[in-house]
Amino acid sequence: MTERRPRRHDPERRDRIVEACLRVVGEVGVAGASTRRVAAAADVPLGSITYHFESVDALLFEAFERFARRVSDRFETAMAGVADAEGARRAVVDLVTTGVLADPHELVVTHELYTLAARDPRYRELTHAWMARSRRALGRHFDPETARLLDALVEGLTIHRALDTEPRGRDEVVRAVERITRTPATRD
Template sequence: MSRPADTRDRIIRAVLRIIGEHGVAGVTNRRIAKEAGVSLGSVTYHFATQHDLLRESLRSFVAEETRRFTELAAQYRADDVGLAEAGVLVGQVAARTSFDSEHIASFELYIQAGRDPQLRAAADECFAAYDRLAASILSALGVPDAERAASAAVALVTGIQLRRLATGSAADDLVDALLMLVGGPQRPE
């Protein structure tokens, strides 16, 4: 028998897959139940409204991404990585990030937050988490005024990732753009 937390997680993962494949408009309780392998009643038991589903799906995605990037940053912080090497590392991580349905869903949910004031608080929380992570990494790299540069770095990464998603382009521009943002050297050849 599934624990409630497992069922809730399966529902959230299903919502992210559905959004990534069909957009926010494709999210229906029946589709979620089928995709998650749960009863229709389980969906409404765990999430009273569509807004609850979308908000918690966005928060869940960002929490997992933040955890993953925090672990990666901690691993390289211990290695005393310089600014140029950190830029190259970010480019490698971006290049390895596949645009699976969950990553596509996050962009859909951010855009939906622009239309839906009930999602804006969750989007704000998500970007604040990314900003804190970026500030921590930039600070560890010795970037002056890392707190101020963090939101610009997050916006830059998000924008270039959106561009990659939309055009199929490579992540090469990301490294150069990040290094220019923080005033570091150009990418090593």
């Protein structure tokens, strides 16, 4: 009779798989994020993917959900740490220039999420929830329309700053935030 090896106790395995999925998507995109590649990046047997996730899409969705929550948490923390509209303006500038999607892998993950959201309503709901959280955080200091415009500015400038071939300075972001928030509807 062959002796059975004890099962490896690995309570963080599912978490490692999700984190590895995000790393792989950041490196090679959704199209290159095979279960084999994710399992290797997580240092788990390939069967662990199917044990923990009913499908590749379930893994991807959980990974993108975690990513959106993580970025939203950083955004909310930055906005919660300011006391007035002027502090909120500085926080928005900081988020665009250094705080949100500063990591090139995060930028790729974000663009992959946007692409999925353009085609799949579940991912669209995920991005909508992300935007709603950002707008609520901005709404602590700005009226709803200004919060919506600032949210779009953060997204757009972050993408432009990451993809532009000419370096852009912080001053450009400061001027853009000032233009959008220069309204009597700003809260304090």
